Amino acid sequence: MSSSARIAVMSVTQNRRERERAQRHRLILTAARELAEAEGWEAVTTRRLAERVEYSQPVLYSHFTGKDAIVAALAQEGFTELADLLRTARTTAAAGQEGDPNSGLRAVCRAYLHFATAHPALYQAMFVLPTQLKFADQETPTPLRAAFDALVEALPENTPDREARAELLWAALHGISALSATGRIPPHGGQTRLDLLIDGIAPHH
Amino acid sequence: MSSSARIAVMSVTQNRRERERAQRHRLILTAARELAEAEGWEAVTTRRLAERVEYSQPVLYSHFTGKDAIVAALAQEGFTELADLLRTARTTAAAGQEGDPNSGLRAVCRAYLHFATAHPALYQAMFVLPTQLKFADQETPTPLRAAFDALVEALPENTPDREARAELLWAALHGISALSATGRIPPHGGQTRLDLLIDGIAPHH
DNA sequence: TCTTTCTTCTAGCGATGCTAGCCATAGCGG
DNA sequence: CCGCTATGGCTAGCATCGCTAGAAGAAAGA
Known part of the structure; x- marks a missing residue:
């Protein structure tokens, strides 16, 4: 007993x-x-x-089963941090200026880019280091899913092709982050690029 | 003597x-x-x-001075290949259907994405592997410059912010390539994404 | 043919990720 | 309070990595 x-x-x-x-x-x-x-x-x-x-x-x-598992765990944490950041960026922006219909989208983009440049190593672990985390469809780790959802919700609810637009938005943000992290894109002109991105991705044509 | x-x-x-x-x-x-x-x-x-x-x-x-130099040399070659591909894609598309004003741009995007998926390792050497190739401003290797120019020329000549738009285009294309190479973006729906990208990047608002 | 010079290889160094097997200590039953 | 067991940590080592020094070889000229 x-x-x-x-x-x-x-x-x-x-x-x-x-x-x-x-x-x-x-x-x-x-x-x-x-x-x-x-x-x-x-x-x-x-x-x-x-x-x-x-x-x-x-x-x-x-x-941990090995070094890879450590960076994978760190990447997971990074995704939840990013998701939180994007969510709060959107909600606080929504509270602010009501005039700009894209203020939420702009805030989310800025938050994303800031995250990538503020924690380059963490971002690298999340996106470029070799990892065997399963992504895309089927058993996507929930933090990653949450981050993507935050991106989707940055677009107006009735946006046509909302998911595809969010994927494209993510791709563009990641491209900017990755290319400027390795110095393949000039650091200046980031503002212009961001404006063009928001203007191109927001549904109004 | x-x-x-x-x-x-x-x-x-x-x-x-x-x-x-x-x-x-x-x-x-x-x-x-x-x-x-x-x-x-x-x-x-x-x-x-x-x-x-x-x-x-x-x-x-x-x-070669080391392993890095080998992958750097390969990356250089990759850039010239890519530049050639993009150029010919644009010119042959221009010869074809005259109705679509974005046919050249679309052909260039398709060529880029095809290159990335057809030679993933080479693309990796060019864009994600750690390398000390100097990019961006100041002594950019000419092949890289050529590839970027091909992207610029895919946009109409009188496009406002033509360079910045080309940079954004590159970022988006790279983002799509990188995210789908690691399975972070679903493979299906590539056509929709491409349409959205071209629609968003082409100057018409 | 002999010598010199240039090329190629063998062997080894330091550092990497990872693991087997020993050793000590902490916690249990008496 | 003491001895046993079992768990947790460490030392030492393996295979492999990028890279290099110095020996061994071949090819050229005298």
Whole structure:
């Protein structure tokens, strides 16, 4: 009976261990993110990461199946952050100036571009690093779906081809982010590009 | 005197050697490209590449300063290929149906997207792999400049903000290519997206 | 034929992601 | 309070990576 009780209630020390484990889990993730953001992903090696969290390498593998899993987890978090940012950008913009019918769309675009330039390493983990996260249709991770939905809702509700337009919008935003992150597009003129994008994507012809 | 003659005319065997060297140069590049296209860039290691060209690894370093230089050279070639493709797409489309004012633009977009999906590894080398090619302003490699110009010329000559529009067009095309290459955008509906893009980017409001 | 020069290869270095197996410590039953 | 067990962490090592030094080879000239 005592054994079944142990299983049922989970001893208090076990409880504490689990909590510590969760803390270490977070520690690894934030360390990886900081390191990547500070010196780029090529500087994030398992050894340096282990040194940074003050444990040996194998403990990383008791939390994640491998390095890929770490960046995948970080990418997931990035998607939820982005989704939140886009949502609040839209709602706060909607509260503000009522005159511009595209103010929400513009705010969302700006928020997206700002996110990409403010956290380049995280953005890279989300969009360019090799990952085996399943996207598109079928079992899309919900955070990604949420981010996309935030983009869809930036377009007026009765927009024709609303989903396709949102996909195109996403593609354009990602293209701008990716090309300017690698210096393939001039940094100046971003405002003009954004105006053109909003003007082209908003449904009014 | 004979020594100066040697320097001046370059002995015939020296000439032959140089030719063979050039052949091997090409051999390395095409082998790398084939390997990357067949199994992805992570499969392109210096050892496998050396084995494939039937030489030892160090000969690679007598042709290129390192692995990065090989993918950079390939990327350069990719840009000239892409520029050619876009140019011919525009001119042949201009010869055809005169009714559609956007036929040239549409042909160029289609050519771009086709290039990206037909040679994913090459496209990756050009746009996503870490490279220290200098882009944007100041000493842009001419092939890249040529490709961008082809995109600019796909827009009518009197287009307002023609350059900025071309940059946005490029960003959108790249975004579509990148997101669909990693399965982040559904493969179906590409036609709708393309129509929306052309409609949005062409100057008519 | 001998020598010199240029080319190519073998072998190895440091660093990577990842793992097997030992060791210590913490928690349990008596 | 003590000894056993079992869990968690670490040391050490593997295979592979990009890259290079120095030996070995071949080809050219004397």
